[in-house]
Amino acid sequence: MKIKYELINQDKKARRGLLHTNHGTVETPMFMPVGTLANVKMLTPEELKEVGSGIILSNTYHLWLRPGEDVIKKAGGLHKFMHYDGPILTDSGGFQVFSLAKNKKKDITEEGVHFKSHIDGKALFLTPEKSMEIQNKLDSDIAMSFDECIPYPVTYDYAKASTERTLRWAKRGKDAFNNENQSLFGIVQGSSYPDLREYSAKKTVEMGFDGYAIGGTSVGEDKETMYKMVDDAIKFLPEDKPRYLMGVGEPEDLLEGIERGVDMFDCVLPTRLARHANAFTETGKINLKNAKYKEDFAPISESCDCYTCKHYTKAYLRHLFTAKEGLGGRLLSIHNIRFLIKLMEDAREAITNQNFAEYKKQFLEKYKN
Amino acid sequence: MKIKYELINQDKKARRGLLHTNHGTVETPMFMPVGTLANVKMLTPEELKEVGSGIILSNTYHLWLRPGEDVIKKAGGLHKFMHYDGPILTDSGGFQVFSLAKNKKKDITEEGVHFKSHIDGKALFLTPEKSMEIQNKLDSDIAMSFDECIPYPVTYDYAKASTERTLRWAKRGKDAFNNENQSLFGIVQGSSYPDLREYSAKKTVEMGFDGYAIGGTSVGEDKETMYKMVDDAIKFLPEDKPRYLMGVGEPEDLLEGIERGVDMFDCVLPTRLARHANAFTETGKINLKNAKYKEDFAPISESCDCYTCKHYTKAYLRHLFTAKEGLGGRLLSIHNIRFLIKLMEDAREAITNQNFAEYKKQFLEKYKN
Numbered sequence: 001m002k003i004k005y006e007l008i009n010q011d012k013k014a015r016r017g018l019l020h021t022n023h024g025t026v027e028t029p030m031f032m033p034v035g036t037l038a039n040v041k042m043l044t045p046e047e048l049k050e051v052g053s054g055i056i057l058s059n060t061y062h063l064w065l066r067p068g069e070d071v072i073k074k075a076g077g078l079h080k081f082m083h084y085d086g087p088i089l090t091d092s093g094g095f096q097v098f099s100l101a102k103n104k105k106k107d108i109t110e111e112g113v114h115f116k117s118h119i120d121g122k123a124l125f126l127t128p129e130k131s132m133e134i135q136n137k138l139d140s141d142i143a144m145s146f147d148e149c150i151p152y153p154v155t156y157d158y159a160k161a162s163t164e165r166t167l168r169w170a171k172r173g174k175d176a177f178n179n180e181n182q183s184l185f186g187i188v189q190g191s192s193y194p195d196l197r198e199y200s201a202k203k204t205v206e207m208g209f210d211g212y213a214i215g216g217t218s219v220g221e222d223k224e225t226m227y228k229m230v231d232d233a234i235k236f237l238p239e240d241k242p243r244y245l246m247g248v249g250e251p252e253d254l255l256e257g258i259e260r261g262v263d264m265f266d267c268v269l270p271t272r273l274a275r276h277a278n279a280f281t282e283t284g285k286i287n288l289k290n291a292k293y294k295e296d297f298a299p300i301s302e303s304c305d306c307y308t309c310k311h312y313t314k315a316y317l318r319h320l321f322t323a324k325e326g327l328g329g330r331l332l333s334i335h336n337i338r339f340l341i342k343l344m345e346d347a348r349e350a351i352t353n354q355n356f357a358e359y360k361k362q363f364l365e366k367y368k369n
Numbered sequence: 370m371k372i373k374y375e376l377i378n379q380d381k382k383a384r385r386g387l388l389h390t391n392h393g394t395v396e397t398p399m400f401m402p403v404g405t406l407a408n409v410k411m412l413t414p415e416e417l418k419e420v421g422s423g424i425i426l427s428n429t430y431h432l433w434l435r436p437g438e439d440v441i442k443k444a445g446g447l448h449k450f451m452h453y454d455g456p457i458l459t460d461s462g463g464f465q466v467f468s469l470a471k472n473k474k475k476d477i478t479e480e481g482v483h484f485k486s487h488i489d490g491k492a493l494f495l496t497p498e499k500s501m502e503i504q505n506k507l508d509s510d511i512a513m514s515f516d517e518c519i520p521y522p523v524t525y526d527y528a529k530a531s532t533e534r535t536l537r538w539a540k541r542g543k544d545a546f547n548n549e550n551q552s553l554f555g556i557v558q559g560s561s562y563p564d565l566r567e568y569s570a571k572k573t574v575e576m577g578f579d580g581y582a583i584g585g586t587s588v589g590e591d592k593e594t595m596y597k598m599v600d601d602a603i604k605f606l607p608e609d610k611p612r613y614l615m616g617v618g619e620p621e622d623l624l625e626g627i628e629r630g631v632d633m634f635d636c637v638l639p640t641r642l643a644r645h646a647n648a649f650t651e652t653g654k655i656n657l658k659n660a661k662y663k664e665d666f667a668p669i670s671e672s673c674d675c676y677t678c679k680h681y682t683k684a685y686l687r688h689l690f691t692a693k694e695g696l697g698g699r700l701l702s703i704h705n706i707r708f709l710i711k712l713m714e715d716a717r718e719a720i721t722n723q724n725f726a727e728y729k730k731q732f733l734e735k736y737k738n
Binding site for chain 1: 406407408410411412413431435436440443444445450451452663664666680681682684685687688689691692694695696698699
């Protein structure tokens with residue numbers, strides 16, 4: 001069965017909805033924690049459930065390299081392999097080819113991308129068909145089309161040629177796609193050029209996907225440019241399909257995205273910050289290694305309902321980070337993910353109450369980065 | 370309140386009992402997981418409870434250096450600081466002085482031990498009084514006397530002089546001890562010399578402690594020598610107090626210890642092995658990084674009831690270790706600790722059933738290292 005998006009409430013462009021999947025129904029807008037290598041670093045599926053996580057994302061490129069998609073297929077698919085019975089989205093590998101390829105060298109041809117493994121430098125070749133084959137074997141709930149994540153800034157000519165190739169890749173991927181229990185999302189590219197975003201969106205929608213992502217953001221552009229990329233693409237996306245803004249996880253960006261009608265986000269930010277002792281709080285990020293927390297026997301946030309805030313103090317977490325104890329990153333990952341999930345819960349409630357703009361304003365007045 | 374040992378069953382010298390503490394009653398013989406820096410690496414207190422763990426051990430030397438005993442005292446003691454409401458035993462720092470002191474250099478005087486921090490090389494001075502002061506502030510359920518952990522092998526003269534000094538240190542520590550909610554154990558030294566073990570045991574018991582440890586084992590001696598050290602000491606220890614064999618965690622050593630009448634053991638082994646992908650199984654240790662587990666979709670042990678064996682395969686764990694994902698060490702720590710705790714549960718049942726010798730024989734026939 002393919003996923004189904006159900007629109008529940010709308011507050012101007014912001015939308016509240018339900019996403020029905022083969023692994024349960026989840027609420028949108030939602031933030032998806034990233035489980036790169038078939039696990040959200042340090043955490044169990046039960047812990048993700050406890051913080052209210054809906055869909056998680058896992059990375060096709062990484063799983064292709066280790067342990068290999070065939071191992072996961074033999075295990076019965078990604079859900080079974082990693083003991084996760086909620087919905088999973090896999091990306092296409094496109095972004096990692098551009099961000100992780102050894103020495104950032106790659107050779108983009110019409111056929112696909114030649115590049116070298118970030119692990120051992122081995123020559124690799126990823127095509128739309130190969131990406132689909134891997135994702136079909138992983139058996140995630142949602143697969144993503146293989147695209148070129150265009151760097152920023154680029155010339156109009158580069159952006160146009162790349163965007164057109166990504167459309168051809170999307171078509172090839174769709175044709176090769178072969179898993180009836182899996183949904184496939186198209187990805188809108190076009191860099192910062194409004195007419196290319198429009199062109200890419202319309203052509204992608206024409207092909208008919210189960211959902212649409214806005215790609216090529218969070219690649220170095222300033223925030224206003226990113227928001228405009230979303231504006232320029234989202235108005236051409238159908239109302240009855242979910243919209244996904246890729247690689248975005250800063251609280252302000254999530255709220256800006258929701259305001260524009262985005263339903264789904266993903267980012268490594270909460271877990272990566274956690275490993276470096278950075279915690280989200282209502283007033284902005286704090287670093288728990290700071291000496292001022294040495295005897296601070298209050299939780300990270302008095303109002304947070306996560307396991308970590310219920311049971312541990314900043315002084316204890318600081319101690320764990322100072323002594324390089326892995327439990328620190330684990331506990332803080334729980335908190336940081338919960339923080340973003342709670343932000344989504346509050347945003348959904350605000351949409352239902354028709355006061356999203358006010359909610360966003362109040363949140364951002366307190367939250368300083 | 371001081372702890373109280375209650376003898377329940379005896380099968381020859383092996384004893385089954387209960388240890389009543391201010392943080393609950395636990396069963397003996399027991400294995401105590403080690404939480405060096407106020408956490409059992411990667412695990413939460415809830416997870417320790419789930420594997421049936423009784424007492425955990427934490428290290429005075431490490432906590433003295435980071436975060437410092439005063440921080441923990443201000444937090445309300447070690448239990449509150451680390452969110453652990455079960456019983457905690459703290460060692461005296463004596464063992465770490467000898468194993469961790471920078472460049473292994475130390476200067477043992479009658480007053481105490483001069484040595485350098487393993488973190489920053491700073492000059493440190495630990496005395497029996499200081500060890501008690503730190504442990505009193507940590508407010509563990511059981512504190513340990515400050516002793517010299519004698520290396521092996523040593524001359525009779527060295528062992529005799531050291532053992533006598535440890536007795537003087539035990540007396541000084543006992544006199545300085547000042548926490549009525551905390552119990553204090555004496556430590557029997559004497560190296561491999563039976564008359565020194567007898568002398569040390571008798572003199573330590575004369576002073577009257579709440580329990581007795583056998584120290585100076587697992588310092589390089591062969592197993593037969595270690596078992597003899599236990600034999601030579603334990604016969605002089607009172608029946609109504611718990612006996613603790615320090616730093617021992619290999620399954621065969623635990624069973625040999627129990628057979629000789631030991632009630633408590635501790636070791637970093639299960640968590641350290643786990644971080645290196647080594648798993649306990651009924652037939653011996655296995656290393657999960659081994660290529661033969663790549664497509665092994667069975668749990669580490671079909672008969673194990675731990676969270677990890679219930680939900681994850683060897684193939685998945687191998688993947689986590691190969692990809693250097695911290696969740697691997699976490700999941701395997703749960704299994705390895707559960708393995709030793711279950712060994713203790715089975716040993717207790719065998720004692721009640723008066724067939725401990727047979728149980729031990731059958732276990733060791735299967736378990737090959």
